[in-house]
Amino acid sequence: MAMTLDDDQWIHEFFMGGNQSSGPFNSDKSDENKEPLDIESMSQNVEKEEETLVNKKQCEGGVTSESGNLNVKNDKGKDINCRISSHEKHARAERERRKKMRSMLDSLQDLIPHLAYKVDSVTIVEETVKHIEYLKQTLEKLKLQKKEKLKSFSEAFTSDQRPFSLNSQMVTSNALAFQQMWFSQNVTFNICGDEAQFCIYTTKKPSLLTTIFYVMEKHKIDVIHANILCNNNAKSCMIQAHVSFKFNSHFIVHFVFLYYTSTCGVI
Amino acid sequence: MAMTLDDDQWIHEFFMGGNQSSGPFNSDKSDENKEPLDIESMSQNVEKEEETLVNKKQCEGGVTSESGNLNVKNDKGKDINCRISSHEKHARAERERRKKMRSMLDSLQDLIPHLAYKVDSVTIVEETVKHIEYLKQTLEKLKLQKKEKLKSFSEAFTSDQRPFSLNSQMVTSNALAFQQMWFSQNVTFNICGDEAQFCIYTTKKPSLLTTIFYVMEKHKIDVIHANILCNNNAKSCMIQAHVSFKFNSHFIVHFVFLYYTSTCGVI
């Protein structure tokens, strides 16, 4: 199974048609692979070139294979064997693999900002690592901001030093024309038809009023009349309101439930 | 420049020490490269093994190089040339390059969630592309949400179909003990000491009340008394308020200026 280097050289030139480096394999990346469509057409072109190469090989011969062994005859042009050798299949599969990798790397390159036009693959991966870490950090920061904002709303209630009494209860009373009524030490809440009245007496907390009106406006609850009274040093606050809601009472129920749960942890 | 395949085989085994496949080059990725520290130690080990290989080569000889040409003597063990051939340097550089690429790909793999433990490099890059697109979309969505929220606050004023009159003016009147006073067709605003009263008559807009209380609470303006009256179909709204501010009147001024500018585009 001896084989000369000259033969090896010849095989190489024969397989590659002498244009291995100046051919599409080397030049496609830097020029055409920027556009996905071009990638497609290019790979088809490459495929065609490959086919012609194979055909040329098949016609001119010179390479035969016996159970995976490369067997080269020195007398070129004879001993034509049209079976694609396993070596050739192997080489072709590897070419495909590399092409795919190249294509994915190019896609990656397009996704990374501030990357030079011509950049080697290691740098692409390197910058990708950095960029993903940056994106993750930014995302975490934004999510944290969002969470903090929600938390500050929540804390507006939970920081109350005088929490509402736990023994709040729901009363259904038709006698007073109130369909539903909740009350506790600090809150009364009545629903009548598509309107409701509530009165909250509470210590002053940051964002208290903003939160109350935010929840109501978010749930399309219209204020008909509201009266807000705070004592002079702004330690305590009373909110009376008469509201209407066009959709259904669940919004109001949700509102008051939110208030209760964020205050006492019970419904 | 002829060379037999047997020689080539011999050189290969000689260079790789016969353990190319069972050695660290093939086994390190699947087992140890998960930990960055292990990567470091492993690569150092590999480096050491390389060095010993080189030393062995240098001592036992068999490979010489002349200006980049691979020159193999058949009589092994003789003609010892300790110079590292350019081919060898080339191979070593490529090894380093591949090692770096492998290392970066492993780092990348660690950053991509829901990726199998054993996964080929093409898939790593492929999933990275998907993941970056996902991250970018999520980021855009969050940023958009943030922007929309700010915009909805702003629109609460600018969507007014009945803008305030442009001829609002500032009046300084000590006679009435009001230090500063603005008024327009729809707004009156008075400052007296560290307190102020204002009255706004406006059409109902989304987030109107939330915005007003948000701006006040943001600027540490305490509500002493507020009265909100809306007509039944909630088309118009009157807000009366008596507020106090501990710091300085610029906050109130800013508040009312914000109201004017976002409504009429003038101060």
Added chain:
DNA sequence: TGACCCACGTGGAGGA
């Protein structure tokens, strides 16, 4: 056993 993946060494192109 064939498909797949990886690491290897090598030739060539391009830039410093």
Added chain:
DNA sequence: TCCTCCACGTGGGTCA
């Protein structure tokens, strides 16, 4: 000139 990068074909390990 040397160095870096890429694509190549190949040997070998792994898994269904």
